[in-house]
Amino acid sequence: MFESSLKQLGNALAARQISSVELTQLYLDRIAKLNPQLNAYITLNPELSLAQAKAADERLAAGNATALTGIPIAQKDIFCAKGWLTTCGSKMLHNFVSPYDAHVISQFNNAGAINLGKTNMDEFAMGSSNETSHYGAVRNPWDTQRVPGGSSGGTAAAVAARLCAAATGTDTGGSIRQPAALCGISGLKPTYGVCSRYGMIAFASSLDQAGPMGRSAEDLALMMNVMAGFDERDSTSLPRETENYARDLGKPLAGLRIGLPKEFFAEGLGGDVAQAVEAAIAEYQKLGATVVEISLPNTRLSIPVYYVLAPAEASSNLSRFDGVRYGYRAPEYSDLADMYEKSRAQGFGAEVKRRIMIGTYVLSHGYYDAYYIQAQKIRRLIAQDFDEAFKQCDVIMGPTSPSTAFKLGEKGDDPVQMYLSDIYTIAVNLAGLPGMSIPCGFGANNMPVGLQIIGNYFDEARMLNVAHQYQLATDWHSRAPQGL
Amino acid sequence: MSLTTDDVTKVAQLARLAMSEQEIATAQSQLNAIFGLIAEMQAVDTTGIAPMSHAQDVVQRLREDVVTETNQRDAFQAIAPQVEQGLFLVPKVIE
Numbered sequence: 001m002f003e004s005s006l007k008q009l010g011n012a013l014a015a016r017q018i019s020s021v022e023l024t025q026l027y028l029d030r031i032a033k034l035n036p037q038l039n040a041y042i043t044l045n046p047e048l049s050l051a052q053a054k055a056a057d058e059r060l061a062a063g064n065a066t067a068l069t070g071i072p073i074a075q076k077d078i079f080c081a082k083g084w085l086t087t088c089g090s091k092m093l094h095n096f097v098s099p100y101d102a103h104v105i106s107q108f109n110n111a112g113a114i115n116l117g118k119t120n121m122d123e124f125a126m127g128s129s130n131e132t133s134h135y136g137a138v139r140n141p142w143d144t145q146r147v148p149g150g151s152s153g154g155t156a157a158a159v160a161a162r163l164c165a166a167a168t169g170t171d172t173g174g175s176i177r178q179p180a181a182l183c184g185i186s187g188l189k190p191t192y193g194v195c196s197r198y199g200m201i202a203f204a205s206s207l208d209q210a211g212p213m214g215r216s217a218e219d220l221a222l223m224m225n226v227m228a229g230f231d232e233r234d235s236t237s238l239p240r241e242t243e244n245y246a247r248d249l250g251k252p253l254a255g256l257r258i259g260l261p262k263e264f265f266a267e268g269l270g271g272d273v274a275q276a277v278e279a280a281i282a283e284y285q286k287l288g289a290t291v292v293e294i295s296l297p298n299t300r301l302s303i304p305v306y307y308v309l310a311p312a313e314a315s316s317n318l319s320r321f322d323g324v325r326y327g328y329r330a331p332e333y334s335d336l337a338d339m340y341e342k343s344r345a346q347g348f349g350a351e352v353k354r355r356i357m358i359g360t361y362v363l364s365h366g367y368y369d370a371y372y373i374q375a376q377k378i379r380r381l382i383a384q385d386f387d388e389a390f391k392q393c394d395v396i397m398g399p400t401s402p403s404t405a406f407k408l409g410e411k412g413d414d415p416v417q418m419y420l421s422d423i424y425t426i427a428v429n430l431a432g433l434p435g436m437s438i439p440c441g442f443g444a445n446n447m448p449v450g451l452q453i454i455g456n457y458f459d460e461a462r463m464l465n466v467a468h469q470y471q472l473a474t475d476w477h478s479r480a481p482q483g484l
Numbered sequence: 485m486s487l488t489t490d491d492v493t494k495v496a497q498l499a500r501l502a503m504s505e506q507e508i509a510t511a512q513s514q515l516n517a518i519f520g521l522i523a524e525m526q527a528v529d530t531t532g533i534a535p536m537s538h539a540q541d542v543v544q545r546l547r548e549d550v551v552t553e554t555n556q557r558d559a560f561q562a563i564a565p566q567v568e569q570g571l572f573l574v575p576k577v578i579e
Contacts, residue, residue, distance in 0.1 A: 095563070096563060097563060099556065099559040099560055099562070099563065191539075192538065192539045192540065193539070193540050193542075206537060206538035206539075207538075232545070232547070235544060235545065236538060236540070236542065238540060238542070300524070301524065301525060301528065303521065304521055304522040304523075304524050304525040305525060307518060307521065307522060308522055308525070315499065319500075322500070323565060324564075324565070324572055324574055325560070325564050325572055326560075326563050326564060326565075327565075328565075329565035329566070333575065334575075335575050335576075335577075336574055336575045336576075336577050337500070338502075338575075339574065339575055340500040341500050341501060341502035342502050344499075344500050344501050344502075345501050345502035345503065348501070353499075353501055353511075354511065354514060354515070354518075356499050356501065357492070357495050357496065357499055357501070357511060357515060358515065358518060358519075360495050360498050360499040361487070361491075361495045361515070364495070364498060370526070371522070371525075373535050374525055374526070374528075374530060375525060376535030376536050376537060377530035377533040377534070377535050377536070378525060378528055378530060378533075379535075379536045380533050380534060380535070380536035381528075381530070381533060383536060383539065415514055415517070415518060416517050416518060416520075416521055419518070419521065420521075431539060432538060432539020432540060433539070457539075457540075
């Protein structure tokens with residue numbers, strides 16, 4: 001049952017081979033057994049999950065089920081869910097039981113999916129290893145001495161260890177794709193504006209985007225059908241026709257033009273990762289695709305641009321955490337300013353404080369033009385690189401991350417080293433393009449390697465097609481970690 | 485460019501983060517390393533390039549000027565650090 005696709009689970013539920021209550025309980029039992037080793041979940045609430053499962057069974061019996069009715073889905077702890085503790089990985093929100101649902105959560109609720117639990121994450125989604133969580137690091141199911149990636153590391157570990165059928169993530173600079181790569185699963189960051197940000201705790205609002213993480217492209221398509229859609233409560237949500245993201249899964253790939261950015265295969269890329277990615281490209285050529293070398297000349301600049309824009313937006317967004325209306329308040333203080341300063345100093349972790357300070361500095365008087373405006377100008381140059389590239393190809397492919405999963409603590413003391421590992425993912429966020437990662441083999445120490453697929457705006461259905469055809473021809477996506 | 489101890493202290497104050505001298509010193513060296521990374525950006529000629537605030541060139545939507553939110557004061561105050569008679573309590577600001 002734990003190896004079943006979402007479609008197979010849906011069929012089993014429809015045929016009454018298993019009830020949603022039984023399925024949810026199976027997952028809860030597996031989580032109880034394995035989560036202590038992995039720390040993939042921050043919060044479980046079996047009572048709420050099973051109540052949803054009971055309602056889903058009634059809906060299935062009444063014959064008005066959707067594709068995901070009764071299926072247990074884990075939610076990244078960045079999504080507010082009514083009645084659920086929603087911490088965003090921070091001490092600041094250690095006691096925040098959300099009074100409302102994020103749009104994405106209500107979409108899953110409307111579809112009759114089961115909220116199986118809230119997954120661990122880097123604090124406020126700031127991190128690439130899941131080590132910044134106040135609730136402890138998540139461990140990679142392929143090797144528990146290694147990180148799962150971040151910031152959606154709990155989700156990636158939960159999917160890889162079969163502790164949920166599928167799950168949600170968010171991606172501001174690679175936070176869906178990089179952990180998907182490091183844990184050997186599939187993940188999709190949609191075009192900016194496709195999934196509503198309402199009720200998704202804000203990090204960098206012009207970059208944040210929710211998306212699905214799961215074991216196959218086919219599963220991601222079914223998840224996208226629930227998650228995507230216009231929402232007037234998100235000011236940058238895009239009004240678009242409803243799409244069936246599974247519509248093109250079966251199309252053959254003959255004639256597909258794949259662009260390979262030479263900057264993605266240059267110095268800094270691990271040899272084991274390069275080998276697995278090149279083998280995947282060769283497989284695509286067997287499937288009828290052609291390959292063209294392209295250039296994204298400003299790739300290197302995406303790191304400095306991102307580490308100006310994201311902290312700037314974060315410093316503004318996180319000013320709401322002041323110990324007044326919700327969240328952590330310091331136990332002792334002398335006056336209002338002292339209460340703010342102590343509540344924030346005690347409630348935020350080191351990485352979050354670091355980024356708030358970078359952001360505060362670059363937005364401060366006298367530096368705004370030199371940093372923030374300059375970064376926004378280069379952001380346009382980066383987006384233009386992709387516009388040019390897509391004149392020559394249909395999708396862009398390359399590695400998701402320069403290396404496979406590293407050991408816990410290995411990069412902990414050096415933020416710059418950690419930031420540099422985002423090199424292949426962040427330009428996609430800056431341009432607002434859709435990007436995904438799918439498993440394409442194993443590198444050093446037998447750790448999974450991810451293949452990144454970047455599409456043009458709103459080309460998610462084609463990307464899912466491209467990923468699905470590869471997954472029909474290979475079996476990397478169905479490999480599961482052993483020995484848990 | 486290099487941030488001084490005074491610069492970092494000022495930034496911590498602006499960001500409303502209480503920090504010890506030791507924390508300021510650590511932050512100073514880490515921020516300087518990060519700004520070393522960011523400095524690469526300054527050499528780029530961006531004359532005539534318009535800043536890009538986000539990916540889709542969309543304009544702010546307008547809506548009818550009507551009440552859309554219902555009163556949920558009790559639900560919101562149930563999770564507040566300190567409330568009294570429907571009010572959020574903070575330390576006294578006016579003597």
